[in-house]
Amino acid sequence: MSKIDGEVLSFTHGNKEITLRVFGDEFYARYESLDGYTTIYDTDLKKYCYAYLNNGKLSSSGIDITDPSPSDLTRHIKEDPSIRSEKFSMRYNELRPKDEKKNFENNMRAIGPNNGLLEGRSITKGVVRGLTVLVEFSDLSSSVTVDDVSNMLNGDNYQENGNFCSVSEYYKLMSSGKLIYNNHVVGPVKLPNGIDYYKRNLLIKDAMDILVRDLNIDLSQFDSTNSKIVDAVNFLYAGRTVYEKQLWPHNSHADLEYNGYKIDLYMLSSLGRGPSDLSIGTFCHETGHLLFRFPDMYDYGERDGDREKSQGIGQYCLMGSGNHLNNGLTPSPVCSYLRDLAGWCENKIILNELTGKINVQHGDYNTILKYNTDIENEYFLVENRTSVDLDKHLPSSGLAVYHCDINGSNEYQAATPTEHYQCALIQADGNLDLENNRNPGDNRDLYGNIEGLALSYNTNPSSRQWNSKDSGLIISDISDSSMNIEFTLGSNV
Incomplete structure (x- = not known):
């Protein structure tokens, strides 16, 4: 399941229900009361209690989380990173399929060894x-x-x-x-x-x-x-x-x-x-x-030797946190990066071969617009993500540009030549909110209604390759978000 990042959920607490904020996923999670106190389920008392740290590990205080908080307790306490990593690894190794385990050496858990996908049988x-x-x-x-x-x-x-x-x-x-x-x-x-x-x-x-x-x-x-x-x-x-x-x-x-x-x-x-x-x-x-062996496109914060949390692709893909949009009733589409890896996109438009006006239709899931770099497996994808249909509940609306590398990992938010996302959304505002774990998406992430130069080697954000060299991708004059978005490929601006 994709991660939960502070959602308020209901839990059984004795003979009643309480609401808690949840942070985490099936491998490791932390729970807080609505006023910010970390809580843990006390198996002896069969209820949630205020938690405190004991040698870096969360332990139950024995005090019911619905009672007044102890005066000496601080909010938002977290276990020591080494404890979190140990618990994560134990649960991960318990749940991961054997084909994944035998191929993940050196703790490389998020990298898709099978052409960007997870190991194991895929039926697409x-x-x-x-x-x-x-x-x-x-x-x-x-x-x-x-x-x-x-x-x-x-x-x-x-x-x-x-x-x-x-x-x-x-x-x-x-x-x-x-x-x-x-x-x-x-x-x-x-x-x-x-x-x-x-x-x-x-x-x-x-x-x-x-x-x-x-x-x-x-x-x-x-x-x-x-x-x-x-x-x-x-x-x-x-x-x-x-x-x-x-x-x-x-x-x-x-x-x-x-x-x-x-x-x-x-x-x-x-x-x-x-x-x-x-x-x-x-x-x-x-x-x-x-069925398809898609990797998670969000950041666990405890994989691949990287303990820093980020949002990965955020809400812009089903395999990020997009399955939660509209309370799961209108999940985000599978992003074009994964649809292509699944073999679902027959119409491949190679942007390197084109210049001038390009039209991108919303909901044309059989088509990808791809710009190749001179580095194998590194490329850019362009997609219309106007907020209609399955994209209706996205935090932003407009043209999406992804920077992809099937050998990357959405655990790697550093964006270095050796450690970078498998599929990164280039956020139009240049704030890197996804990489810095500020939010799973906001209304300035996608491109729309831009006159003149929008994306190039010199812009912020840029279309540079992971090694900082010029990819040659230049996008300008982007129309407003709609069922058909037009932009100019290459620019004399």
């Missing part, structure tokens, strides 16, 4: 049928039905609860019809233990054991490549999302086998409190990992 084209399992706990059921979920995943013209479309429609749009991804929804499967048990113990095996034994599911229908490997298994559990341990939405490797068919990669998320909570954002994001 054709007809794919996933298996989605609804799961209930022994102490928690759900009012969400198989039909509710099937409509969200497979529906035509789906707009329930304010969703922009169904998951199937989303990926049909992103792939320009090259991928048809539908899901067979089954359940609910009633697990033998309660929700607290499955916060500590992964529910996947228990759910699959029951599914195969009691529902006699035929796994062969979910193997589109005839490889004896199930293409995609999704588990959706009852209740609102639990941002803790094994129930934090994630994707990983299962290493299970039933009747000769292997369960390899899976994803896990929640159903919400009822049908009105169903949203496509997280499901689409996790599917990006599960």
